[in-house]
Amino acid sequence: MTANPTGVPARPLSATTAMLDVRGLKKVYEGRGRSVEAVRDLTFTVAAGELVCIVGPSGAGKTTLLRCIAGLLDATAGEVVLEGERVTGPPPGMAVVFQEYGRSLFPWMTVRQNVELPLKEKKVPKDRRRRLVQDSLEAVGLAEAQDAHPWQLSGGMQQRVAIARAVAYEPHLLLMDEPFAAVDAQTRADLEDLVRSLWQRLGVTVLFVTHDIDESVYLGQRVIVLSNSPTVVLEDVPIDLPAERDQLTTRSLPRFAELRSHVYELIQLAKSGHRPA
Amino acid sequence: MTANPTGVPARPLSATTAMLDVRGLKKVYEGRGRSVEAVRDLTFTVAAGELVCIVGPSGAGKTTLLRCIAGLLDATAGEVVLEGERVTGPPPGMAVVFQEYGRSLFPWMTVRQNVELPLKEKKVPKDRRRRLVQDSLEAVGLAEAQDAHPWQLSGGMQQRVAIARAVAYEPHLLLMDEPFAAVDAQTRADLEDLVRSLWQRLGVTVLFVTHDIDESVYLGQRVIVLSNSPTVVLEDVPIDLPAERDQLTTRSLPRFAELRSHVYELIQLAKSGHRPA
Amino acid sequence: MTAATLGRRSPPPAWLLGLAGLAGLVGIVELAPRAGLVDGRYLPPFSAMAAALAEQAATAEFWQSLLETLRGWATGLAIAMVAGVALGLVIGGVPPLRAALNSTIEFLRPIPSVALIPLAVLLFGTDMRSTLLLVVYASFWQVLLQVLYGVRDVDPVARETARSYRFRPLTQVRTVTWPTALPYVMTGFRLGAAVALILEITGELIIGSPGLGRQIAVAQTSGAVASMYALVIVVGLIGVTVNVAARATERRALRWHPSIRRDLAG
Amino acid sequence: GGQSASPEPGSSASGELSPVKVSVIPILDVAPIYLGEQQGFFAAEGLKLEIVTAQGGAAIVPAVVSGQVDVGFSNFTSLILARSKGLPIKVITPGVASTGVAGQDFGGVVVKAGSPIKSAADLAGKRVAVNTLNNINDTTVRASIRAAGGDAKNVTFTELAFPDMLAALDKGNVDAVQVVEPFLATAVKNGDRVVASNYVDTAPSLAIAGYFTSQQTATGKADLIKRFTAAMLKSLRYATDNPDAVRQVLLKYTKIDAGLTGSLTLPTFPTKVDRASLETLAKLARQDGLVTSSPDLTELVP
Amino acid sequence: MNLMNAGRKALLALAVPVLLVAAWWLATAGAASFFWPPLSEILAAFADTWFSARFVTDVLPSLGRLLAGYLGAVVAGVALGTAVGSSRTLRGLLEPVLEFFRAIPSPVLVPILMLFAGIGDGMKILVIVSGCVWPVLLNTVEGVRALDEVLSDTARSYRMRRRSRLVHLVLRGAGPQIAAGARQALSIGIILMVISEMFAASNGLGFTIIQFQRSFAIPQMWSGIILLGLVGIALSMAFRAVEARLLRWYTGLRTAQREG
Numbered sequence A, B: 001m002t003a004n005p006t007g008v009p010a011r012p013l014s015a016t017t018a019m020l021d022v023r024g025l026k027k028v029y030e031g032r033g034r035s036v037e038a039v040r041d042l043t044f045t046v047a048a049g050e051l052v053c054i055v056g057p058s059g060a061g062k063t064t065l066l067r068c069i070a071g072l073l074d075a076t077a078g079e080v081v082l083e084g085e086r087v088t089g090p091p092p093g094m095a096v097v098f099q100e101y102g103r104s105l106f107p108w109m110t111v112r113q114n115v116e117l118p119l120k121e122k123k124v125p126k127d128r129r130r131r132l133v134q135d136s137l138e139a140v141g142l143a144e145a146q147d148a149h150p151w152q153l154s155g156g157m158q159q160r161v162a163i164a165r166a167v168a169y170e171p172h173l174l175l176m177d178e179p180f181a182a183v184d185a186q187t188r189a190d191l192e193d194l195v196r197s198l199w200q201r202l203g204v205t206v207l208f209v210t211h212d213i214d215e216s217v218y219l220g221q222r223v224i225v226l227s228n229s230p231t232v233v234l235e236d237v238p239i240d241l242p243a244e245r246d247q248l249t250t251r252s253l254p255r256f257a258e259l260r261s262h263v264y265e266l267i268q269l270a271k272s273g274h275r276p277a
Numbered sequence C: 001m002t003a004a005t006l007g008r009r010s011p012p013p014a015w016l017l018g019l020a021g022l023a024g025l026v027g028i029v030e031l032a033p034r035a036g037l038v039d040g041r042y043l044p045p046f047s048a049m050a051a052a053l054a055e056q057a058a059t060a061e062f063w064q065s066l067l068e069t070l071r072g073w074a075t076g077l078a079i080a081m082v083a084g085v086a087l088g089l090v091i092g093g094v095p096p097l098r099a100a101l102n103s104t105i106e107f108l109r110p111i112p113s114v115a116l117i118p119l120a121v122l123l124f125g126t127d128m129r130s131t132l133l134l135v136v137y138a139s140f141w142q143v144l145l146q147v148l149y150g151v152r153d154v155d156p157v158a159r160e161t162a163r164s165y166r167f168r169p170l171t172q173v174r175t176v177t178w179p180t181a182l183p184y185v186m187t188g189f190r191l192g193a194a195v196a197l198i199l200e201i202t203g204e205l206i207i208g209s210p211g212l213g214r215q216i217a218v219a220q221t222s223g224a225v226a227s228m229y230a231l232v233i234v235v236g237l238i239g240v241t242v243n244v245a246a247r248a249t250e251r252r253a254l255r256w257h258p259s260i261r262r263d264l265a266g
Numbered sequence D: 001g002g003q004s005a006s007p008e009p010g011s012s013a014s015g016e017l018s019p020v021k022v023s024v025i026p027i028l029d030v031a032p033i034y035l036g037e038q039q040g041f042f043a044a045e046g047l048k049l050e051i052v053t054a055q056g057g058a059a060i061v062p063a064v065v066s067g068q069v070d071v072g073f074s075n076f077t078s079l080i081l082a083r084s085k086g087l088p089i090k091v092i093t094p095g096v097a098s099t100g101v102a103g104q105d106f107g108g109v110v111v112k113a114g115s116p117i118k119s120a121a122d123l124a125g126k127r128v129a130v131n132t133l134n135n136i137n138d139t140t141v142r143a144s145i146r147a148a149g150g151d152a153k154n155v156t157f158t159e160l161a162f163p164d165m166l167a168a169l170d171k172g173n174v175d176a177v178q179v180v181e182p183f184l185a186t187a188v189k190n191g192d193r194v195v196a197s198n199y200v201d202t203a204p205s206l207a208i209a210g211y212f213t214s215q216q217t218a219t220g221k222a223d224l225i226k227r228f229t230a231a232m233l234k235s236l237r238y239a240t241d242n243p244d245a246v247r248q249v250l251l252k253y254t255k256i257d258a259g260l261t262g263s264l265t266l267p268t269f270p271t272k273v274d275r276a277s278l279e280t281l282a283k284l285a286r287q288d289g290l291v292t293s294s295p296d297l298t299e300l301v302p
Numbered sequence E: 001m002n003l004m005n006a007g008r009k010a011l012l013a014l015a016v017p018v019l020l021v022a023a024w025w026l027a028t029a030g031a032a033s034f035f036w037p038p039l040s041e042i043l044a045a046f047a048d049t050w051f052s053a054r055f056v057t058d059v060l061p062s063l064g065r066l067l068a069g070y071l072g073a074v075v076a077g078v079a080l081g082t083a084v085g086s087s088r089t090l091r092g093l094l095e096p097v098l099e100f101f102r103a104i105p106s107p108v109l110v111p112i113l114m115l116f117a118g119i120g121d122g123m124k125i126l127v128i129v130s131g132c133v134w135p136v137l138l139n140t141v142e143g144v145r146a147l148d149e150v151l152s153d154t155a156r157s158y159r160m161r162r163r164s165r166l167v168h169l170v171l172r173g174a175g176p177q178i179a180a181g182a183r184q185a186l187s188i189g190i191i192l193m194v195i196s197e198m199f200a201a202s203n204g205l206g207f208t209i210i211q212f213q214r215s216f217a218i219p220q221m222w223s224g225i226i227l228l229g230l231v232g233i234a235l236s237m238a239f240r241a242v243e244a245r246l247l248r249w250y251t252g253l254r255t256a257q258r259e260g
C-alpha cells in the first residue's frame, strides 16, 4: 500500500509501479448453440493506489472484466497480472461489490454477521472487528439495521450492506460493480465521498464500474470507456480535476462539464457501435 | 383509457376522474422482535392517464407503496382504491417492473418466452403477440438476445427484458420500481423516451419510482417526494414543463434546473429527517 | 378507518388442522368396518384397536419394546445423518469425487435391506446391531442424496462472494454450502427418519431383535388383528411426532428461508 | 433316546447356569420349549435358556450357522434344502408332528363354505395360497392332491403370509388356503371348510419341524447340546402329557385370543425324529424340483 | 480435446467400481464362508441365472411393475405435493395423516393394501407407489414452498391463471427439488419391487431373489443383488439424461458464473 502523508495519492509515474495489468483479455461465453464474444481485446494498466472508473454500454462486458480481474472467471485468451503475478484465483486483500448485491448477501445471516464474516476469515481481532463493522455500517447509514436479515431490507439498503462489507474489509484492491445503482441521490453523493476518503486514507486501488457519467468523472483519476460488445477500450480519459474534490465545487467546475460531456459523447459513440480504428 | 387525439394527455381536472386513490396507507412489517413501520400515512391521488414520479430516500417505503398499490401486499391500515374499487389483489391490465428485476424473470424461459407469457395469458392472438414481443424487444435493444436465458444476460440486459415485458403487455396501469437503475446513460435516455411515448400513445397511467432526480423531473407530470421512514408525503411537486419534452431542450430549460434543484433540496431534507408539520 | 386486512380471516393454527385431519382418519377407520366397506375381521374399527392399545399399554413389555425401538431407531438415524451429511458435503463439494462415486452410489442404493438380512445376522446375530445395520444402510442413502442435491443449489453469486473474500474451504462449507443445503437436509432428515423407523420395525419383525416390531410379528402370527393394528398406530404416531419435532426445528433453523418467511408473514 | 439322568446339573453345580441361545418362530409349534422353561427342565440341566424370536429361516439359519445362536427351530424341508446346499447343520431333537388324523390336524387346506372344491383332488387347476413357496407346505399339498388322485401339476400356488390368507380367501383372491393353527380354528369358526389335511395325506404322522444346530456348535459345545437335547425331550414329553398346559402357555408368548385357545387342534410333540418322514419330505422335495438330488439324511440326522 | 475429456470422464467414472470389484474379488477368492461365496462363483451363477428364460418370466414383469409404480408415484407425489405445498390449510390438515402413513412399514401396510387391491399386479404396483411417493411428495412440498417470492409476485401481477401458474411457475420452479425426490424414489422403487414380491407373488426378480435366499442358493442370491444394482445404475443413467434436459436452465443458472 502506498503510504501517503498528504492523503492524496500521486498519479502513477511509470508502468513499473503497475498494480494491475490487463493484457489482451478476451472472453467468449460458450453455451449450447449460443456463443457470445463478450470481451474481444482489452489492454490497460492500473497503477497502485489509483482510482479508475469504467463506463460502457449495458452488456459491454464490464462485469465480465471485473470477474476476470477478481480471478472468478477464466479468460478465453489474454491475461490479468496483479502485482506481478498472473491471476488464477481471487487474490488476497481484495473486496468485490457485486452488481447482484441482493444475491451476494447471505440471507441466513444478519446484516452485522454478513459484514463481520470476512473480517473473521481475515483473523481480525475481535474488538477491532467490532469497531470496523460498527464504523462501516454507520458510514453507509445502516447502524440501526444491524440485526435485520438482508431480505428485510429495501434494495438500496441491501446494496449499502454489500458496500459496508467491502469497506470494513479494508482491502487494497477494491472492485465495485455499479455499487450505488439502487440508492437515492443524496445517499449516492455521501457514498461517493466515502469511497474517495477510504481511497485516500488507505491508498487502496479502486476499479469502479458505473453508469453515471457524472459519478465517473467526479470519482476517478481516469475513466476507461468501453466499446459495445465485443468489447475493446474506446478511450482512456484522464480526469485532470484537482485531487481535492467536493460535491458542490468540483461538479460546478467548467472542466467537469467538459469532461462529462466528452465521456457522454463517447458513450453515445459506443452505443451507436463505433469502434476505434 | 383516455383517447387523446393530440397525443398529449391533459392534466386531471377533478378528483372524479381519479384512477388511483391512496388513502391513509400504513404498513408495518412485523417480524420476530423487529417490527418496522415502513409507511406511516400516505394519501394522494393519481388521475387516469397521469405520469407520476415518486422519489424518496433509500428505505423510505417506495417499493412497499408500489406493492400495496399492485395488490401484492396487504396494508396495515388505510386503503388503495383503483378505478373506484378497493384493491385486494392484482388488478387486471396492470404491469409491474420490479426493483429486483433479476429475480422477476423466469430463468427456465428464454427472453422471448418471458416477454410472451403474459400476452398469452391475456389471450392476445398469436401474430399480434409476435409483433408486440418483437417490437418491445427491439425498443429496448435486445432483438438479438431473444433466445438467450435471463441468466446469460448482463444486469442491464435483464432489466431491459423486464421492461420489454411490461411494455409489450400494453397495460393501462404501469408501475415501475427504479426500472433504469442498471443501464447506461444513453440507454437510459432512450428508455425514458420510450416510456413517455408509450404513455402518450396508450394513455396509460404510470407510477414511476426513481432515484434519479433529473429523470423524475424530465419524465413526470408530478413528482411526489416521500419523507424518511416512517413515511409520509413530503411534497407533491407539479412539474410545469411543456408536455412535449426531449432530452436536449427540456433538460436545458431554466425551469428544469429550478425544479430539479427544488426536488434535490427536498430529498436532502427528507434524508436529514425533516417531516412536514 | 378499517384495517385493510379485515377481509382476510386468519386460518386456524396448524396443530388444530392436524388434529382435525387425524380425527378424520380415525372416523374413517371407525366407520369403514362398521359400514361394511371392509371386513371388520381384517381391519377392525378404531375403537377395537384403541381398546387393544389400552390393554397393551398396561403391560411393562409394551413400554420396554417401545423403548427398544426408539433407541435402535434414534441410534441408527443419528449415524445415518452424520455420515450422510458429512459425506454428502464432501462428495458434493468436490466434483471429481462426485463423478468418481456416482455409479457406485447408484449401484448400492437400490439393494434392499431385506436381502441383507442374512448377512447382518451372520455378522451380528439377532440382537439389535443387525437391525441397526439395516437401519443405517437404508436411511443413509436418503440423507446422502438430499445433501448432494442441496449442495448443487448454492447460488453462484453467494459462492463467488465467499471465494472473493478468500473464505477457507471449511468456512465456505459452513457459511455458504451448509445453509443452502439445510432445507434439503431437513427433508432428508424427515425421509430418513421414517425409513429408519420402518427398517427398525421390519428388522425387529423379521430378525426378531427386541422392540415393537417383534410384538407386531407375534400379534400377526397369532391372528390378533386388533393388537397388531394397535401397535401399528403407535408406530404411526412416532412418525407424526418426529415430524412435529422436525417442523419445529425447521421454523427456528430456517427462519430466513422463503418457505418459513412466507408462513410467518401470514 | 434313553433317560439322560440329570441329578447333577452338568459342570455348573455352583448354580451358575450356562446360557443357551435358541432362535424360534413365535407360533404354536414351539410351545414345549416355553413349557420346559416354565417347568424348569432347562435349569435342571444347568441351562439358562435364552429364546429369541424370528420370522423365518432367513434370519434363523445364518444365526445358527454363524454360531450367533446355538439352536434354531425350522421345518424339515428347509433343513433338507440347506443341507443339500452344503450347509453344515444337524437336527438334534424333534419339534412337532402332525396328529395323523385326517380332518383333525393342526394344519390343513381350507376353502370357503360354498366352494365347489370338495376334496384335495378338486384343487387341481385352482389357486392355492401357502405361506412359503417351494417348501414344506406346497410339497405336502401336492402330495395330498396326488394321494386323492388329482393332477398336482397344474395347481397355482401363491405365497401369502398365514395372517393374510383368510382375508384373501374371503375376497376370492385365491380358491383355497393352506393354514395352520390358530388360523385353522379361526377359519372353522368363520364357517370355512377343511378339504384336506395335507400333512396327514403325506405320511401317517409326518414329522414337520425340529430343533437344529450347526456342525461346529455340535462338536464345539457337545456337552451343552447334550443337555439341551435332554431338557428339550423332557419338555416335549411334558407337552404331550399336558395339553392344557400347552394351551395355557400360548397366552404367554403369543397374542392368540384367549377364547380361541380351547378350540385349537394341537399338534403332537414326538420325542424321536421320524426318519421315515424325513425321507418322505426329501423325496417330495426332489419330485417337485426343490433339490436336484436327495441329501444324505444321515448327515442331517445322525 | 473433447475426446480426451470424455476419456477422462469415463476413467473417473470407472475407477472406483473397478477397484471395488477387484477388492471384492480378492477378499472372497479363497473364502470358505457359505454366505460370502467367491465373486467368481457369483459371476458364473449370474450368467446361468439371468441369461435365460428367467429374464422374460421374472425380470421383465418386475421391471414393468416397477415402471408403472414409479411413474404413478411421481405423478401422485407431484400432484399432491403441489396442492399441499401451495395451501397452508391443506398442509396443516393432511400433514399428520400423511406422516402417519409414511411411518408404517410395508410388511404391515401390504396386508392392508391387499384388503383393498387384492393380490395381483395392481397390489404390487400399489406397494411400489406407497413407498416411492414419499420422497417425491416431501420434496415437491418443500420445493413449492421455497419458490422465489419475486417470481410468484410477478406471476400474480400479470394475473397468470391458476393453470399456467402451475405449469410455468410452480412446477418449473420446484423442478430441481422435485428431481431430487424423483431420484430418491427411483432406488426406493427397486427396493419396493423386491418387497412387493415377498407378498402373494409367484414370479418376479424380487421373488426369485427371496426364493434363492430361502433355498440357500447363495451365489444365485448374490447375482440377483448385483442385478438389482445394475438395474439401479441403468435407471439412474436414464433418469439423469431426462433430468439434464428438463433442468438445463437450472444447471446453466447454477453454474453460470463458475465455468469459463
Ligand SMILES: Nc1ncnc2c1ncn2[C@@H]1O[C@H](COP(=O)(O)OP(=O)(O)OP(=O)(O)O)[C@@H](O)[C@H]1O
Residues within 6 Å of the ligand: A029, A030, A031, A036, A037, A038, A056, A057, A058, A059, A060, A061, A062, A063, A064, A065, A099, A229, B151, B152, B153, B154, B155, B156, B157, B182, B183, B184, E256, E257
Ligand atoms: N453466463 C453467461 N453466459 C452467456 N453469456 C453471458 C453470460 N454472462 C454474460 N454474458 C454475456 O456477456 C456480455 C457482457 O455481459 P456483462 O455482464 O459483462 O455486461 P456488463 O457490461 O456488466 O453490462 P451491464 O452494464 O448491463 O451490467 C453480454 O452480452 C451477456 O449477454
Ligand SMILES: Nc1ncnc2c1ncn2[C@@H]1O[C@H](COP(=O)(O)OP(=O)(O)OP(=O)(O)O)[C@@H](O)[C@H]1O
Residues within 6 Å of the ligand: A151, A152, A153, A154, A155, A156, A157, A182, A183, A184, B029, B030, B031, B036, B037, B038, B056, B057, B058, B059, B060, B061, B062, B063, B064, B065, B099, B229
Ligand atoms: N419483508 C420485510 N420485512 C421487514 N421489513 C421490511 C421488509 N421489506 C421492507 N422492509 C422495511 O421497510 C422499509 C421500506 O422498504 P422499501 O423496500 O419499501 O424501501 P424503498 O423506498 O423501496 O427503498 P429503496 O429505494 O432502497 O429500494 C425499510 O426500512 C425496510 O427495512
Ligand SMILES: [Mg+2]
Residues within 6 Å of the ligand: A062, A063, A064, A099, A177, B154, B155, B156
Ligand atoms: Mg454488469
Ligand SMILES: [Mg+2]
Residues within 6 Å of the ligand: A154, A155, A156, B062, B063, B064, B099, B177
Ligand atoms: Mg425499493
